[in-house]
Structure formats: structure tokens, C-alpha cells
Amino acid sequence: FRRRQVLKRFAGPKRLPLVGNAHQMGKNPTEILDQIFSWWLQYDRENYCFWIGSNPNIMVTKPKFLEYILSSRTLIKKTISYELSEPWVGLGLITSTGSKWFKHRKMITPSFHFNILQDFHKVMDEYSSKFVGLLKGVSAGDSILDIQDHVAYLTLDVICSTSMGVSINAMENRTSQIAQAFRDICENVSMRSFHVWKSNQTLYRLASDYPAYCKTLKTLHDFTHDVIEKRVNAHKEGTASKRQIDEFSGKSMAFLDTLLSATVDGRPLTTQELYEEVSTFIFAGHDTTTSGISFAVYLLSRHQDEQRKLYEEQREVMGDNGMGRDATFQEISQMKYLDLFIKEAQRVYPSVPVIGRYTETDHVIDGILVPKGTTLNLGLMMLGYNDRVFKDPHKFRPERFEEEKPGPFEYVPFSAGPRNCIGQKFALLEIKTVLSKIVRNFVVLPPEDGLESRDGYLSTTLGLPTAERIKKEAYRQKYDPILATALILKSTNGLNIRLRERN
Numbered sequence: 001f002r003r004r005q006v007l008k009r010f011a012g013p014k015r016l017p018l019v020g021n022a023h024q025m026g027k028n029p030t031e032i033l034d035q036i037f038s039w040w041l042q043y044d045r046e047n048y049c050f051w052i053g054s055n056p057n058i059m060v061t062k063p064k065f066l067e068y069i070l071s072s073r074t075l076i077k078k079t080i081s082y083e084l085s086e087p088w089v090g091l092g093l094i095t096s097t098g099s100k101w102f103k104h105r106k107m108i109t110p111s112f113h114f115n116i117l118q119d120f121h122k123v124m125d126e127y128s129s130k131f132v133g134l135l136k137g138v139s140a141g142d143s144i145l146d147i148q149d150h151v152a153y154l155t156l157d158v159i160c161s162t163s164m165g166v167s168i169n170a171m172e173n174r175t176s177q178i179a180q181a182f183r184d185i186c187e188n189v190s191m192r193s194f195h196v197w198k199s200n201q202t203l204y205r206l207a208s209d210y211p212a213y214c215k216t217l218k219t220l221h222d223f224t225h226d227v228i229e230k231r232v233n234a235h236k237e238g239t240a241s242k243r244q245i246d247e248f249s250g251k252s253m254a255f256l257d258t259l260l261s262a263t264v265d266g267r268p269l270t271t272q273e274l275y276e277e278v279s280t281f282i283f284a285g286h287d288t289t290t291s292g293i294s295f296a297v298y299l300l301s302r303h304q305d306e307q308r309k310l311y312e313e314q315r316e317v318m319g320d321n322g323m324g325r326d327a328t329f330q331e332i333s334q335m336k337y338l339d340l341f342i343k344e345a346q347r348v349y350p351s352v353p354v355i356g357r358y359t360e361t362d363h364v365i366d367g368i369l370v371p372k373g374t375t376l377n378l379g380l381m382m383l384g385y386n387d388r389v390f391k392d393p394h395k396f397r398p399e400r401f402e403e404e405k406p407g408p409f410e411y412v413p414f415s416a417g418p419r420n421c422i423g424q425k426f427a428l429l430e431i432k433t434v435l436s437k438i439v440r441n442f443v444v445l446p447p448e449d450g451l452e453s454r455d456g457y458l459s460t461t462l463g464l465p466t467a468e469r470i471k472k473e474a475y476r477q478k479y480d481p482i483l484a485t486a487l488i489l490k491s492t493n494g495l496n497i498r499l500r501e502r503n
């Protein structure tokens, strides 16, 4: 009752007894994304409150609120949907809280040091070259391909190799038990995050897919523990630097190696802690980079002028004779237009559209009381469509980031503050490495001629006023992405493109 009284200060849809607004939320992640955007427009692009049963939720999009929440060292408890990953990853950096999170964050930060990133870059190069080779095969004869599907196996190879030092060859061996298990668990966590009863850990035991889920969990536990055990023994025997070619990619230090030399409270990490952090690295770094790379490639296909500018930049940085080789770490950092392109891609299609926090005590934010027991949904995706910050937000224009400087809490695809994305530099390096190679090897085209954007506008109608939206929906093409968010942004009908090999 108190929460209801206090939260009346926020605008929001009228709630019904018992269900709150749950009946209006939509049946699937696409409808949910539509609904949260519609309310945001309806409530004048401000924060708004909605209720799932008796649980109050605030959709937060005001920079002052975001600043308070993201800067806080105490408001760091995540929402219930993150718990779905716990049977797999346990309490790693994403899911832990309090002093465990604080100590582990400090311990893990050096694992993303510049020198280590350079090592990771070699792994990214190796797999992205393999990926380009594979794309040459599947794109022959003007075939249409779903880039989202292909990228998922590339990023799985990169993340397994950089996190554990093992090569699972997911790209070449998609149906292997381990590749399938990693894909299935990510799909499971994301599917259940918005499912009415499967999101409940106890009720999920009754589901028909529960036995398969348990089998997947066991495969992942056994595999990861086995890798850790071998690596721990190799470190003990002093053979860690001598790579066993079959099992370890042999290129560089893996995240697991740095964890093995780290300490917490003056002691080495336990096997469980090693397991949790390695699995978290995979969980946090797989679907996110898949989404980031796939949407960026999709945008290349629809925005040919921007693709041409990227290609010109590649020629400038790599030189006409260098177009076929790997870009060095330094060359990647010289690709400024690529940087802008990825920033703009993350503005319109952010890999993580919404993040969550839960208030364990009352908070006064920007002068407004937010009571204990409130779920705060931070609408990172809405920020990108706010026309008070971004002029003409439905226009795809990488150059805007040279002209418009959003405030520190007006554009935060990697979150901000002490709990921001620890893998941001890793992610950007991977996206840039892959995109740079794709642009040099292919002209990326839409699945059918004529689908290129003629005026620079996006195909998405999210965030458009209703009348404009209805008008634009009438021209929807079957290959336009159907956006959905269940933790990570995806397109439910794929991201379809064609590739034409460059000479």
C-alpha cells in the first residue's frame, strides 16, 4: 500500500488489481519491446511506472536517474531475471553483489589490460579469417544468408578460446555436443526471462524441456570443470606456457590463465570461483557480441553510402596492398569511421536494450522517493531514440557522434559507473576486427535489390509516434528485422543479407 502511494508520483498505465499491468505487457519479447517503447512515448519520454502483479517496476530513461543508479556503489543488486543464469554461471561478476562483487571486480579488472587485449586480438584475427572463408562458401551464387546465425558460432569460438584457451571449433562443427550446449543455454536463459511460468525456477521443473536443460547444464559443468582441472594441473607442473596443441589454441594467455595467477583476500581462487568467472565471461561475451556484429553487418547492407565510407577508410589505413592481411591492433585503433559506425549501430540496435536493478532500501533520486522493493528497468535502448538528445533519431548517421556529444548518461550501451561492462574494450575490438575484414572482403547487400535505405532512415518503427508508425508499417518488407529483446537484442526473423566477394 505504501509503495502504491509513493509511486503515484510517476506517470504510468492504470493498473488492475492482482495482475497490475501484466496483461498489457505482450505475449513475447517482440510485443514486450513494442509495449515498453509505446508507454515511453505516451509518457512523454520520461520515467514511468508499471506493475507486474504486485511488483512495481519503473522504466528509467531520465539521465539524472540513470546517473544516480549507475554511479551508486550500493544500488547494485540485479533483478530476478539475472537469476536464470545462475544454475549455469553461479555467482560470477554479473550476478554477484556486495563484497564478493567488489573484490572480484577489482581482481578481474587487470584481465582486460591493454597487453592482454593484444593477445585476445590474435585469437579474434584467427577466427575472423576462418569466418570470412566460411562466408565465401555460403554466400556464393547470390545466396541469402542469415548473418545472425553464422556470427553466433564465430563469437562462440572467440569466447571459448579467449576465456579458457580451448578451441571448440563451433564454426566448423556446429552440431558438436559442446557447441550446441553453449548455444542452447544462452537460448534457454533468454527465452525464459520473459516467460510467464518458465521463469520461475521451481515451476520450470514441470516443463517438458526441463530434462534437456539439465543435460545441457551437466555438459557445460563437466566440460568447463575438465578444462579448469587440466589447466590447474598444467600450472602446478609449470607447463602452462607449453601449449598442448590439440586442447589449447596455443596463441595466447586465456582469461583462465590470468585468474589462476590472481588472488582474492590473499588466497588463490577456488575451483568454484574459477568456474563461475570463466562461465560468466562466456555468458556475458557471447550473445552480446553476436548481436553487436550481426546488427552492424545488417546496417552495412541497408546503408550503402556508409559502407563505401568504411571501405575507403580501410584502404587508407591498410594501403591498397594490405587489404588482404590482418589489421594490426594499432591499425584497428586508427579506423575512426569504423568507430563512429559501431557507436551509431549500438545507438539504434544496442546489444543490451534494458538492464535491471532492485532497490533493497528506499532511495531519493532526483528529489523523488523510490521505495524499497522496486524493480528499476534502465531503458538503454530508449535513450538512443530520444529526439531531445539525438536529432532525427531514426536516421542512421555515424557522423552524428562527431557533431552531437550526448551527456555521460544519455548514451550508455555498455552501461556506466562502477558496474559498467568490464568487457567493453574486448567487445569493441572484436566487432571492429570482424567488420574490418568483412568490409575488405565483401560488398554487403540486402537480401533483395531495392531494400537499401534511400533516405538514410532505419526500417525500425520503434519510438515513432503512432500515426507515423502505422504509415511506415504499411511499407514493411518481409526481410525487415522483427526486433525482440529477451536480455539481448535479436531479430526473430534473422538478419538476412547477401555478400558479393570483392576482387
Ligand code: HEM
Residues within 6 Å of the ligand: 078, 093, 094, 095, 105, 280, 281, 284, 285, 286, 288, 289, 292, 350, 351, 352, 355, 356, 413, 414, 415, 418, 419, 420, 421, 422, 423, 424, 426, 427
Ligand atoms: C556489444 C557487446 C557488449 C555490450 C553492449 C555489453 C553491455 C553490457 C552492459 C549494458 C552491462 C551492464 C549489465 C548490468 O548492469 O546489468 C554489461 C556488464 C558486463 N559485461 Fe558486457 N557487454 C558486451 C560485451 C561483453 C564482453 C565481450 C564481455 C566479456 C568478455 C562482457 C562482460 C561483462 C561483465 C562481466 C559484466 C558485469 C560487470 C559487473 O557487473 O561488474 N561484456 N555489459
